[in-house]
Amino acid sequence: MIRNTRLERPERFAKPHVIPREKLLAAAKAACDKLKARVERDGADFPSTCSTQYKYTVGPGVPGLGPNRNWESGMYTGCFWLAYELTGDEFFKKVALDMHLPTYVERFENMRGLDDHDVGFVYVPGCVSTYKLTGNELAKETALKVFDYYYNKSYSKEGKFIIRSHKSWRKGQIYGYRTMMDSLMNAPFLFWASEVTGNEEYKRSALDHVKTTADYLIRCDGSSYHHYQFDPVTSEPLHGVTLQGKSDESCWSRGHSWGVYGFPIAYSYSQEPFIKEVHRHVVNFMLNHLPDDNIPYWDFDYVSGDQPRDSSVACICACGLHEMCKYLSDDEPEKAIYECAGAKMLEAVIDNCTGDIGTRYDGLICHVTHAKPQGQGVDECAVYGDYFYLEALLRYLKPDWKKYW
């Protein structure tokens, strides 16, 4: 596919933009204090995906909530590891290691929520992180057992992609034989498993998945479909779908942000030139559709007006731009632009999405939109928003931070 994009207003990101260190430290302290206070108040059970009127629902006695069960669970545990790395406070480590690790073992034993494309989202920041930070063998073994199940069920060797929610797909049935932007963040599970087991097939499959995403989900103008449908019998590509966006042909902001971050992660494991190239188009599209105040709307069709924002997108993009800068040399013009844009996006979240942080919002950031067409979590808080806010703060405070992904 020929892609032809260019950054429309390069002058907007031309001057270096540095977030003062004191501001980053204050933001990190406020967020970690809030996380700790919430656990002291509500316990460390896994909260609902997103808030309702800014309040997370937590705790035993709430049907379907409490246990480690959905795709955001991994990001909730990840918040504690990030907070531990930001503060050194053993409180956060105890939550992640003593309280949460057993829930990843139990989730596997009970096969809860594992028939899903997003299992990488769960086990990478929630369990692989535990292994990477502490060397805990139970975390490693559990993650590998889950990986084995996930890879065999969710990776299509014929299609060369991670299948969207394999539970919803049966051979011969069309619905569900799709892949999606989100799974760029599940591919790190395959890269990690390849590294620790030495099995090269997992890495090849991860790269095939990334290539399939680049070939079919990224359009000529650098925008993205949320999903792409394939023929379940022949694996022929059929058409794009944008489930959580404004329309099939629009570009759902959070889906696109998984490309802004997922492609650099894949590049970190492979150094494949095509990844850098497609990423440049994905970023050009994102920056060309970034509102002047640097907080994306929930769909990139909107660049001004009063539609809801998705501040999680700003945090995810800040992480992705920061990651890609590691692989760009000083004489590549993108590097200075990405450094500036990432810092502006993170600072905009600090300035505009953390007001009343100690009282009004349960989340660490507000103005997250989970799924607008489905009416879920519009202009609310969400656990993944909290996670990527903390990760972005940690990246900007400790540029040599080793990623969990």
Ligand code: GLY
């Ligand atoms: N499954 C990831 C997302 O909803 O963004």
